[in-house]
Amino acid sequence: MKDKKEDQKHKENQEYREDKKVGVYICYCGGNISDHVDVERVREYVENLPEVAVARTNMFMCSDPGQQLIMDDLKNGTVERVVVASCAPSLHETTFRSAISRAGINPYIYEHANIREQVSWVHHGDQATEKAIKLISMASAKAEQLSPLEPIRVNAKKHATVIGGGVAGLRAAKDMADCGIEVALIEKSQFLGGNLAPLDKIAPTGESAKELLSTLALQVLCHPSITIYAGSVVDSFEGYVGNFTLGVKQVEPLPSKAADSDITAEADISDIQKTNETDKYKKGDYIPFSGVFAVDDADFSNRSDSQNLSVSSNWKSHVIETGVIVIATGFKSYTPNIGEYGYKKIKEVITLPELIKSMADSLNSGRLSSQDSFTMQKGSACSGKVRGLEKFLEIDGRKIRSMAMIHCVGSRQTPGIHQENDSGQLNEYCSRTCCTATLNAANIIRERYPSTRIYDFFRDIRTYGRGQEEIYEKASHNQVIFFRFEADEPPEIIESRESQSGKNFESNSQLNNFPICVKAKDVLTFGEEIEAPVDLVVLATGIEPNDVSDLVQKMKLPVGADRFLLEVHPKLRPVELPVSGIFLAGTCQAPMDIGESCNAAGAAAVKAAAMLAKGYVELDPFVAQINLELCNGCGACVESCLSDGALRIVDIKADGELIKRAEVTPPLCLGCGACVGVCSENAIDIAGWTLRQYEAMVDRIVAENILAVIN
Amino acid sequence: MVEENIQQHKKTDELSKNLDKKADAMKALRKSCKNRIDRVAEIVREQKRALKAIRAQLANSPSTIPEIAASTDMPTDIVLWYVAAMKKYGQIAEKEKDDGYYRYSLQGESHVID
Amino acid sequence: MKSIQTTTFDVMVIGGGIAGLQTALDIACQDYSVAVVEKGASIGGKMIRLSKVFPTLDCASCITTPKMAAAAHNDNITLFTCCDVKSIKRERTLSTQNISNSISPQNNNTQRNRFVLKAVVTQRARYVDADKCIGCRKCEYECPVLVSDVEQGGFSARKAISIPFSNAIPQIAVLDADNCMLCGKCEKICPTHAINYFQESYDFVIQANSIVLATGYEMTSLSDKPQYGMGKIPNVIDALQMERLLAPHGPYNRVLRPSDGKEPDSIAYIQCAGSRDRSMGVPYCSRFCCMYAIKQAMLLSGSLPLAEIRIYYMDIRAFGKGYEQFYQNAKAMGIEFVKAKVARVDAGEDGSVTLQYEDQNGYGMVTMNHDLVVASMGVISAWSPKGICNVSQGLDNFIHTINSKLSPTLTDMEGVFVAGAAAGPKDIVDTITEAGSAAIEVSKYLRYLYGKERGLKPVSTISSLKAVA
Incomplete structure (x- = not known):
């Protein structure tokens, strides 16, 4: 020996x-x-x-x-x-x-x-x-x-899995399917559409979210190459690029999103009602504020084939063998802390998503026929009165004479000024979409209900995109009144009985009738203290990534300090994760608007399609190699191995005898070298990083002549 | 062998004919571009004067842009433009800073501009 | 003279900047052949001229050069430089033999009705034989004519014949005929006889099934801004010029005042100098100026630690991933942010620049002197389809997209897509993502065109293509 x-x-x-x-x-x-x-x-x-x-x-x-x-x-x-x-x-x-x-x-x-x-x-x-x-x-x-x-060349299944059925997930699924790839789409709720569903008219084009979503979701639902796993989550993950295996488990149906955004007691009841209502929905139905229903009837197996709609919802687990994974798990709207700008303490303080929903509800309830009020006000200046008629926004039956909109709630948070969340984190980033969304809502209100005044409290107006600056201009034109505040002196929300002093924008007699007063130092007018009496405060809440800690743990995904998933490099590999074969699309990566999410989804799809085009994937060969002559089959290496399945002990025949030896599954090997350290026989080396090569490096670094030459 | 020689001879003959032709064509081209050539030639003459003056000053002693400008009677921005070009083509090197201005000196003529 | 040559590709990308290169690379990965048509003498676009890029502060070259090299070495990509697109037309294919293999017999109708895009492209004369030039730069060293170098913001000179810049692709000299006096020195010294004073421009046709417009942006000129001195005030420069001052291959290799070479002690940025300004015809936000101003300010405070740096702004729009944090870091580094619209810029004493702005703390109009002032100019479209093809423009003159939410890269001409700043101002991160998005749209469109069967490459195989090119 x-x-x-x-x-x-x-x-x-x-x-x-x-x-x-x-x-x-x-x-x-x-x-x-x-x-x-x-x-x-x-x-x-x-x-x-x-x-x-x-x-x-x-x-x-x-x-x-x-x-x-x-x-x-x-x-x-x-x-x-x-x-x-x-x-x-x-x-x-x-x-x-x-x-x-x-x-x-x-x-x-x-x-x-x-x-x-x-x-x-x-x-x-x-x-x-x-x-x-x-x-x-x-x-x-x-x-x-x-x-x-x-x-190392491994065969790659021409199959992709998209996790998340929001706009980015839908786009990525459709793009890949159109390129001839079989696609599985996993969505945890029973609806497709994600955060697009709760929107109404989308800035800057004024397109309806419903139409955009219906078009895209139906294309996905009817696509012969796309299988949808609605109401399901990823349960297990193993494998490597080209050959991932995902366990998918159906979960209890989530309440529809319309109810999801309401946190009040009444809403809880409607939750249950909505959940029951899902029985009445048919696949492909557009449910306002929830999205496109993606689950078949219980007896789907009889129906789905005949309709060429392939939805699996038989309450079971599935195993998906897939070549690449696109993560499109999206965002949730920031929920203010209780008491942040009076939220949940003062009932007149709501978030922008809540406002959008209330407005749609009040239009639909017929209290104000949307058609009528809109046509009446169209073309008229925003005087507040049209031929003696006053047009006020109504929320929950309350007439809104004036309202405040406050930007950067849950975004651009500064250490020392803002309160950390439960896990001690601050959202230091800009949420990118809220300025335009807020001003868009302001314009809609000013145009539909010209009697409702709007005060807008902002830090910087970030209407950066194409057609967005025009929305800002239009808001000024619509007589939205702007006040700029600094991060360390945010507006105060005061129940107005308490406030008397300072400059205000309504006469004192009126002031008493307003439930809330917004007090702020306006930077635009050299720090003047102002007080705005309002019936409603709307908080422009930011974007937070959905909690995907489960996936992060299973797939070993990197997360940035901002809690969004972290790409390899923003310019060189913007939609890729370090785990080969896993891609990013949309707002799980960073705040984005709809167009930007779709671009990101397209970029992820094109990378995935390129990876699967050849039918195989090549991996770096820096993996463990066993010297069978030195190996004694002790199994220490298997115990030390950090990647399940990369190393095992097998029986091999040598000189007519069965002996135990270690064997490597190269695509699973991380090349970490843990096994090299424990092998008593020096029988393992990492290709490209052999012990001999290390020795050469160490010899060189301790060679005295290096420093001698320099000094 | 002989054939090859003849072939060779023919080739050189053609070549020289072509060269003659080319010389004629070049003449014609220069004629047709006379205005432009005169304009550029004038600019180049001015550039040579400027470069020579700057080099003369720098041969004296390493100087800042205002010093070169004063000695050559040229505007500072023009001097800086020449100095940047001379630096790019390896004619001058930057020296120490003196009250907000760097000094420049002549160095090995790697890619001459003149 | 010669009949017009036609070269056939699956896709033609117009513009060899970062948007065009990324689109071409992503399409080439799907095994389609791509022609990249670039008007300049090198690919790389605006990005290769930048110093470092936000928010990672990577050097721009480190990101761009590998993509340039990857495109140049990709077997599916053919680069055409010094080329202008004269016209693009959708035409019925006359010859069908190319696609006969791919389309099944029952689809004969489709075959007859197939359209292709034909682009007439003008190859401008370089006066250098591209096949012979080895990029040795001997001609450049020999040439006696100094010409103001636009690549260096006009702060330095190049020769009348030169390689565009050190990491240009291709490394082929180009002769600037306007500034050549036909002295013949370059021709004499050229070791490969590549100089050809008689070279002429010529037209050729690129036939493709799909076209991507990646024509990028330009900046509004300082000379259009009367309040800021029409570009005549010394030491008022635009942001791209500052990029050159900061770049490793810059004109001075350091930041100096262009009027007299003084190291500036005080530098100011005027934001929205050409944007959000109806008088400039740029009512929209140019989107990346806030971030590059912050980035340049950071780089300046690194190279000139004692200098005072101020940014005069209307709103700081740091909206991208990591951008707000970048902005807060800049504040923490001591860069001063002043919310004010600068009303006037005048020449001060000894090369300084005088700014007038309204102070936000109620002191009224304030006058400040700076050694160097950078105006963040507006971003405008670099290319107009007018008279070239039937693609519409928006009111902002950028390419109009017809489905800005779900398919942001679709134009109103079938088979024609758009990527990057051609469809509105966009930073590099957003541009690269959009390029990928355009590439998938193209792939989907080609699949739809070529039929649903897998593995079809009907229009051109790579080998036949190389023969033509």
Whole structure:
């Protein structure tokens, strides 16, 4: 046995001792590196390393001329192994590997030294140069030991799973299905449409949410390649890109969203009523404020085939084998803390989604026929009176003479000013959509009910998108009165019996009749204290990601400080997650409006389609390899393995005898090296990161001459 | 062998004929673009004068933009434009800062502009 | 002379900026052939000219160059530079043999009625043989004519013949005929005899089944702004010029005042200098100026730690992922944000710039002096389809989209899509996402056109394509 080991070692030695010519390519990164690292000095040093054949520099090694340098040296045999010293490998490792491939050389004879994030961005002067030399010398020592590898090729099922049936999920599902991919769509509620459903007229075009949603949802419902799992959640997750297995479990039907947004006691009753009502819905029905009903009758199995509608709702679990996953789990509207701007303490304080729903309800209840009031007011100036008639918005039967709208509720929160939520978090981000949505609602109210006055309290008006600035202009034109406040001096909501002083916008006799007074310091008029008496306060609540901690845990997804899912890179890989084969679409990533969500969904779909186009996926070969001659089948490695199923002990036949040996399932292996550490026989190595390569790096880093040369 | 020679001869002959043709064409082209050529030539003459003056000043001593402007009697923004160009083509190098202005000096002529 | 050559692709993308490149890459991944037609001498668009990009502060080159290289090396992508699109027409296909394999016999009707998009493209003369030029820049070093370099905001010079910039793709010299005196020096020194003074522009046809407009944006000119001195006041520059001052390959390799080379002690930004302003014809918000001003301010405070930096703004619109946090960081770094609309800009003493604005604390009109003033100009459409094709524009002159919610990249001409700032101002993050969205629309459209069977590539195979190109 011992001899065998020695033999093995000897053989390896011979294999590796062939001197490989290493080329080192050092990037200036346009000053990002060279401002702090003396790149030419680094080059001079590494050029003298024994294995280095050439050392070159370039302003941008990732540029075409830079890549060409490497390719030329490889092609004419000047170098056999390549080290690039530049930014983090997450940015450009693949760039350089593909350049090596284009030169006709195996791309895995490449080693990367990060001298930007790990050096020039954190160290300065001689220290930076010294560290760059160390890192590059190590990489070069390792590179000499590299051997060509082949990527792991796994078959990929031409099947995609979309989690979330909001607008992003629907778009992604349809896009992929239209590209010839079988799609499973998992939606936890019984309705399709997500947060699009509770909307009414959408800014800036004034399109109806109902029409948009019905069109898209019906296309999805009727698509022969899309299977919908409504009222279901992901129960289990395993596998790897191209071959994921998802367990899907049906859950108790959620109350319809109309009731969901009401938190009052009355609403609880309507919850139950609504839940019962779902029995009456037919698939494809548009239910206002809930979405498009996506569940068949209980005896769906008899009906679905004949109608070519493929919905599964038999209260059971399903197993979906899928190639890629698109996460489109969306957002929920921020719920203010109790007492935040008087919310839930003062009944006249509601959120913007609540306002939109109340307005639709009051229109539908016939108290004010929408057609009539709208046509009457159309074209008339917003004087508040039309031929002696007063037109007021009514909410819950109350006439709203004037109202306040307050922006940035639950968004742009500042440490030290705003109250953290239960888990100690602040929403420091801007929710992007609320300014336009608020002003859109304000315009609708001013145009339908010109007698209702609107005071708008904002920090910055962010009507950034196409057609949105016009909404802001229109609001001014519609005589919405704007007040600007600072984060540290937000408006105060005072039940008006208490307030008497300060400038106000109604006569005192009237003031007493208003239940609420909004008090603020207006920055637009040099910090003047103002008081606005109102019947209603509307809080423009922001966007929070839906709680997907379950998926995050199961799939090991990264989450940002803002609690949204975190993409690999906002510009290089904006819809991808680090887990290969899992993509992001829509507001689970960041606040977006409908068009932006659809764009994100399209971008995710195109990446997914490209991944599945070939029928196989290639993975990096940096996985554990077992040396069967050294392995004694003890199983310690299996115990240490962090990825279920990546390592196991199998019986193999050797010299007519059955013996136990470890076996690797490469696509599941994370390449973490935990098994390498526990193997008493040194029988495991990670391809591309072998013990021998580590030794070479350590030898180099402890070599005294490095520092001697620098100093 | 002989044939090859003849072939070769024919080729050079054609080549020289072509060259003649090209020279004629070039002449014609220059004639047709005379206005433009005169305009650019005038600009280039002015540029050469300016570059020479700046180089003369820098040969004296490393100078700031206002100093070069004063000695060459040119506006500061124009001087800076030339200095930026000379720096790009490796003719001058930036030196230490003096009261908000950097000094520039001549250096190895890697890519001459003149 | 020669008959007009026709080259056939599945898709033509107009514009080689980040929107066009990302669209082309995403379409090429579906194994469709793509022509990218770029008016400039290099692909890369506006982004390659930027310094660093928000909110990650990655250098723009680090993100753009790999995408440029990836497009240049993709077998499915063919780049055409120095090209203008003259016209685009939807025409019935005359020859059907190309698609006969793909469409099943019973679909003969469809076959007869098939339309393609034909674009007449003008290849402008580079006066350099693109096949021979090796990008050695010897011609550039030899050329005696200095020309103001627009790539550097006009702050430095290039030669009358030059490689557009150091990481340009393709690395092919281009001769600026307007500033050439035909001295013949470049021709003499060129090692591959690539210079050709007699080169002429010519037209050719690109036939494609789908077109993506990724024509990007331009900025309004300072010279249109009388209150801000019509661009005549020294040291009032626009934001793209500041990008060059901050960029690694910039004209001075540091930030200096362009009037006299002084390192500025006080720098001001005027936001909405050309946007949200009906007098400029730009009533809309240009969307990314707030963020680039904040980003530039941060970079400036890094390179000039002692400088005072102020941003005069109307509303700070930091709406994207991580943008608000970026804005708050800038405030914490000591960058001063002043809510005010600057009323007037005048030349001050010794190259300084005088601003007048109304103070928000009730002090009335206030006058301030700064060493350098950056005006965040408005973003306008860079390309008009008028006279070229039947695609409509919105009132804002950007390309009109017909389903801005569910399919934001659809135009009103069949087979024609739009991506990026061509459909309204857009930052890079939103542009890249929209490019992916346009790519999936194109893929879906092509699948619909080519029939439902899988794996059909009817119009052109890559090999036949390469033969033509």
